[in-house]
Amino acid sequence: WNIKDVNFISLHELFDTLAKELDEYADLLAERVVQLGGTALGTLQAVAKASDLKVYPVDTQTGKEHVEALLSGTQQLAKEIHQITVDANMVDDDVTADISTGINRSLDKMVWFLSAHL
Numbered sequence: 001w002n003i004k005d006v007n008f009i010s011l012h013e014l015f016d017t018l019a020k021e022l023d024e025y026a027d028l029l030a031e032r033v034v035q036l037g038g039t040a041l042g043t044l045q046a047v048a049k050a051s052d053l054k055v056y057p058v059d060t061q062t063g064k065e066h067v068e069a070l071l072s073g074t075q076q077l078a079k080e081i082h083q084i085t086v087d088a089n090m091v092d093d094d095v096t097a098d099i100s101t102g103i104n105r106s107l108d109k110m111v112w113f114l115s116a117h118l
Helices: 008-035 044-050 063-090 094-116
Strands: none
Touching: 008 063, 008 094, 063 094
8 A cells, every 4th residue: 555644554454454355245246146147257357347436546645545535436336236235126136135235334334434534
């Protein structure tokens, strides 16, 4: 991480925790896609092409700038995961709805943690 801030250690630890959780959710969603008969397109190129998330600003340096960028992305991701819950409920896919609801619960907590640093 390119944090240059007096809060470097605490933010680095927070960001590591968030990254670990997000990685677990990506794995969980990919497994669900395959269980439903789809193909998990998890290469960097495929993810970047399909993602609606804003590109992370590479010139970000201060802790506040990083927190703001991560907060914005996390909020956008939470909206997209919520839509998965809505869609799953419409087709009576209780398992996918449950998975996405759990992910959203965690994303809401991430938003709270990040917001607390601003």
